[in-house]
Amino acid sequence: MSSYFRALRLVNFRNYESATVFFAPGLNVAVGENAQGKTNLLEGISFAISGSSTRTASDSEVVRWGADFARVEGRIARPESDERRIAVGYAPGQKKRITIDGAPERSLADYAAGGAGVRAITFFPDDIRIVKGAPSDRREFLDALLSSLRPAYANAAAEYTKAVQQRNHLLRRIRDGYSSGKTLDTWDRKVAQLGTEVLEGRERALPHLGEHFASSMRDLYGPEKAAVTYSGTATPESYSERLREAQSADVERGTTSVGPHRDDLKLTLGGVDLTVYGSQGQQRLATLGLKFAAREYVRGTVGEDPILLMDDVMSELDERRREYLTEYFLHSAQAVVSTTNLDYFGAGTLGRAKVIRISGGRIESDTTACGNGRSGAAAEFQRTWSQRPDPE
Numbered sequence: 001m002s003s004y005f006r007a008l009r010l011v012n013f014r015n016y017e018s019a020t021v022f023f024a025p026g027l028n029v030a031v032g033e034n035a036q037g038k039t040n041l042l043e044g045i046s047f048a049i050s051g052s053s054t055r056t057a058s059d060s061e062v063v064r065w066g067a068d069f070a071r072v073e074g075r076i077a078r079p080e081s082d083e084r085r086i087a088v089g090y091a092p093g094q095k096k097r098i099t100i101d102g103a104p105e106r107s108l109a110d111y112a113a114g115g116a117g118v119r120a121i122t123f124f125p126d127d128i129r130i131v132k133g134a135p136s137d138r139r140e141f142l143d144a145l146l147s148s149l150r151p152a153y154a155n156a157a158a159e160y161t162k163a164v165q166q167r168n169h170l171l172r173r174i175r176d177g178y179s180s181g182k183t184l185d186t187w188d189r190k191v192a193q194l195g196t197e198v199l200e201g202r203e204r205a206l207p208h209l210g211e212h213f214a215s216s217m218r219d220l221y222g223p224e225k226a227a228v229t230y231s232g233t234a235t236p237e238s239y240s241e242r243l244r245e246a247q248s249a250d251v252e253r254g255t256t257s258v259g260p261h262r263d264d265l266k267l268t269l270g271g272v273d274l275t276v277y278g279s280q281g282q283q284r285l286a287t288l289g290l291k292f293a294a295r296e297y298v299r300g301t302v303g304e305d306p307i308l309l310m311d312d313v314m315s316e317l318d319e320r321r322r323e324y325l326t327e328y329f330l331h332s333a334q335a336v337v338s339t340t341n342l343d344y345f346g347a348g349t350l351g352r353a354k355v356i357r358i359s360g361g362r363i364e365s366d367t368t369a370c371g372n373g374r375s376g377a378a379a380e381f382q383r384t385w386s387q388r389p390d391p392e
């Protein structure tokens with residue numbers, strides 16, 4: 001058995017003033033009308049696990065309007081060890097406060113790489129941009145995945161981004177006559193070293209990701225061969241040299257033309273580029289295929305099943321695919337799937353799932369839960385839950 005997310009408490013998170021919800025292993029279905037808080041609930045779980053939002057780069061967006069902080073707390077059930085208590089508090093303008101079993105965790109990168117005791121693979125409808133959007137969307141997907149496995153990768157990627165920005169600044173100073181060209185070599189050693197580390201991390205992951213993507217797409221889409229390949233401006237071996245070769249052209253343009261910040265993932269189905277030619281349906285399934293590939297990759301790397309947080313994933317799919325997904329979720333360590341329509345799941349499935357009803361930022365799960373609902377847990381949880389809702 002794998003770890004799973006057992007309980008969540010949201011305080012001033014999005015449209016939740018204060019809400020507590022329990023989850024079961026296996027399938028959990030969060031159901032509600034539009035604009036009630038389903039997406040926000042999934043974002044809350046992911047925020048608790050990774051320490052940031054997967055939906056926005058601006059943390060202050062998650063703070064409930066009119067409130068001055070947001071806090072999420074979680075309980076992670078782990079096989080053969082004690083339940084882990086995690087909490088992430090955020091007040092705009094202040095450093096985030098993360099605790100694991102009450103002890104402060106100072107590094108967000110360490111926390112995001114498994115500190116919570118469980119990892120999550122998320123799917124939000126907007127994620128279709130990974131397939132149809134810009135190269136930066138695909139790089140972000142890859143970087144987030146690799147960072148969730150290794151804090152060293154997260155740090156190298158962040159440092160690399162900064163080093164490239166500084167290099168660009170220096171290039172413009174050289175072009176405009178404020179700096180001598182000699183300083184560039186020193187900088188380039190740093191850029192090359194960090195960039196090579198990023199490229200190596202990506203290069204290691206790609207064959208596995210490609211294999212899992214192909215098999216996910218066979219199940220989700222059909223027999224046409226799907227592939228994901230790395231489309232790079234340099235290899236780890238050649239990067240340092242390519243950077244040097246590009247120096248004078250880069251000075252002229254005032255920007256760094258080679259390196260992992262320029263690279264892309266190429267996604268194809270039957271040899272056809274999905275980003276350019278994919279239909280909306282193909283792009284949506286390919287997004288899901290990438291997420292399932294990420295799940296397999298995480299499982300293969302850490303030996304544990306990540307939990308799945310899937311927002312409104314059943315709509316726009318035909319019945320055969322909905323049935324496939326239902327089985328997939330029932331057989332995962334844990335999946336939390338939101339929907340406006342319970343009919344997407346058969347009665348037999350709902351009997352084996354926990355149903356969580358959401359309305360206007362309120363959550364009912366214990367009394368209406370089918371299957372694995374744990375009554376009694378709520379009282380125990382309320383007793384032991386932190387009484388102070390403010391960030392430490």
Ligand SMILES: Nc1ncnc2c1ncn2[C@@H]1O[C@H](COP(=O)(O)OP(=O)(O)O)[C@@H](O)[C@H]1O
Pocket residue numbers: 013014015016032033034035036037038039040041061062063064065
């Ligand atoms: N920071 C916030 N504070 C208060 N309400 C918010 C905040 N962010 C989003 N909302 C509101 O939360 C509501 C529910 O959103 P959402 O979870 O996306 O609904 P659903 O997924 O059920 O359709 C929306 O009406 C949105 O305006």
Ligand SMILES: [Mg+2]
Pocket residue numbers: 035038039040311312
């Ligand atoms: Mg939604």
